Amino acid sequence: MKVLSSAEILTLDRTHLWHPYSSLDPEAPLYPVASAEGCEIVLTDGRLLVDGMASWWSAIHGYNRPELNQAVTQQLAKMAHVMFGGLTHEPAVRLAETLVNIAPPGLHRVFFADSGSVSVEVAIKMALQYQLSRGKRSKTRILSVRKAYHGDTLGAMSLCDPETGMHHLFQSLLPQQIFVAAPACTFHQPWEESCLEDLKSALREHQHELAALMLEPIVQGAGGMRFYHPEYLRAARELCNEFDVLLIIDEIATGFGRTGRLFACEHAGISPDILCLGKALTGGYMTLAATLCTEKVARGICDGEAGVFMHGPTFMANPLACSVALASTQLLLHSPWQERIAAIEQQLCTELLPLRDSPVVADVRVLGGIGVVELRQPVDMKVVVPKLVDQGVWLRPFGRLLYTMPPYVIGSDQLRQITAAMARICTA
Numbered sequence: 001m002k003v004l005s006s007a008e009i010l011t012l013d014r015t016h017l018w019h020p021y022s023s024l025d026p027e028a029p030l031y032p033v034a035s036a037e038g039c040e041i042v043l044t045d046g047r048l049l050v051d052g053m054a055s056w057w058s059a060i061h062g063y064n065r066p067e068l069n070q071a072v073t074q075q076l077a078k079m080a081h082v083m084f085g086g087l088t089h090e091p092a093v094r095l096a097e098t099l100v101n102i103a104p105p106g107l108h109r110v111f112f113a114d115s116g117s118v119s120v121e122v123a124i125k126m127a128l129q130y131q132l133s134r135g136k137r138s139k140t141r142i143l144s145v146r147k148a149y150h151g152d153t154l155g156a157m158s159l160c161d162p163e164t165g166m167h168h169l170f171q172s173l174l175p176q177q178i179f180v181a182a183p184a185c186t187f188h189q190p191w192e193e194s195c196l197e198d199l200k201s202a203l204r205e206h207q208h209e210l211a212a213l214m215l216e217p218i219v220q221g222a223g224g225m226r227f228y229h230p231e232y233l234r235a236a237r238e239l240c241n242e243f244d245v246l247l248i249i250d251e252i253a254t255g256f257g258r259t260g261r262l263f264a265c266e267h268a269g270i271s272p273d274i275l276c277l278g279k280a281l282t283g284g285y286m287t288l289a290a291t292l293c294t295e296k297v298a299r300g301i302c303d304g305e306a307g308v309f310m311h312g313p314t315f316m317a318n319p320l321a322c323s324v325a326l327a328s329t330q331l332l333l334h335s336p337w338q339e340r341i342a343a344i345e346q347q348l349c350t351e352l353l354p355l356r357d358s359p360v361v362a363d364v365r366v367l368g369g370i371g372v373v374e375l376r377q378p379v380d381m382k383v384v385v386p387k388l389v390d391q392g393v394w395l396r397p398f399g400r401l402l403y404t405m406p407p408y409v410i411g412s413d414q415l416r417q418i419t420a421a422m423a424r425i426c427t428a
């Protein structure tokens with residue numbers, strides 16, 4: 001097959017494809033990629049872009065890593081896939097064992113799913129089926145917080161922020177969940193007990209109908225890039241126990257070191273009843289997610305009327321994805337990831353925090369390998385993205401948020417290029 005030119009790729013794309021949250025606007029900036037290496041994306045016209053997004057939190061080791069390539073090719077020579085109903089394999093069991101060992105304590109059973117959103121659906125179903133199994137038939141709703149983001153499938157959508165999420169479009173289709181205010185105490189501010197009031201009163205009032213509380217730990221990601229106080233998470237765990245509500249934690253964005261701890265739950269020293277993992281799980285190589293639960297939840301589900309947990313994707317525990325996830329996790333654990341994240345955090349603080357003085361900037365916040373510049377006005381993507389690309393930087397702002405979560409292996413010069421490009425957006 002002949003190699004397509006950049007123009008041919010763009011024309012075919014504009015003719016046939018959807019992109020994430022896209023319209024059919026032919027003017028929306030779009031860049032054909034030829035390859036990616038280390039922390040750089042190579043465009044088909046030869047330009048290099050330093051990647052400030054780690055392909056949406058996932059490519060933590062950068063691109064084209066020999067260790068990860070090898071994991072895929074070695075597994076490929078054995079089998080790309082077999083069904084998981086009635087069959088099992090080494091990549092799945094080794095990955096499950098590894099995840100159980102490194103995840104917050106008590107989560108002993110692993111369900112592999114295809115994507116983060118599906119792992120959230122699985123978590124919701126686990127909570128609902130658990131409550132049904134123990135005869136708590138009225139516990140059918142989930143408690144969520146404003147500014148949350150948990151994915152794009154219908155169940156996950158029902159737990160996203162009701163205003164910035166898609167509730168208004170799909171109102172009649174979504175399960176009606178219960179929402180409390182977004183955690184008000186930020187990560188770096190002193191803790192105030194009053195931050196818990198809304199959560200406490202919702203749990204007290206709705207305990208009889210609540211199956212679970214769903215939270216992103218410490219970092220509210222795509223719903224607003226907010227960092228909240230660990231005490232909120234710790235108290236949420238206690239309140240869930242008090243009111244007999246399961247705690248589901250969505251570490252899809254935060255897992256595998258991004259916040260400076262291997263899992264963001266560790267900031268609060270808590271374990272959930274159900275945990276969702278995704279994004280960085282495979283180091284950005286393939287789509288894979290996992291829903292972990294305690295033995296109590298697993299037993300509860302299987303002792304019930306159905307006797308089985310009612311979910312089973314066709315590509316469950318795909319061996320290629322499990323192999324590369326195992327290799328990525330080993331690579332992470334054997335790397336100085338804590339020092340790397342600390343160095344990124346330090347540099348982001350030094351280079352981004354001064355932007356607070358800009359009149360167009362509302363706030364700047366940094367946590368671990370995440371740097372956020374919140375602007376006063378929404379970003380015009382058609383202007384800002386090409387400007388960033390002209391400076392050799394790949395970022396994908398949304399709304400009023402210009403932010404970066406680079407691969408952990410990014411060099412300080414590369415990171416400086418990213419922060420300088422962000423600064424230029426705030427000063428131009």
Ligand SMILES: *Cc1c(COP(=O)(O)O)cnc(C)c1O
Pocket residue numbers: 115116117118120149150151152216221222250251252253278279
């Ligand atoms: C990205 C994300 C999801 C959804 O994962 P997909 O793989 O995109 O389906 C869910 N929860 C959080 C916190 C996320 O960041």
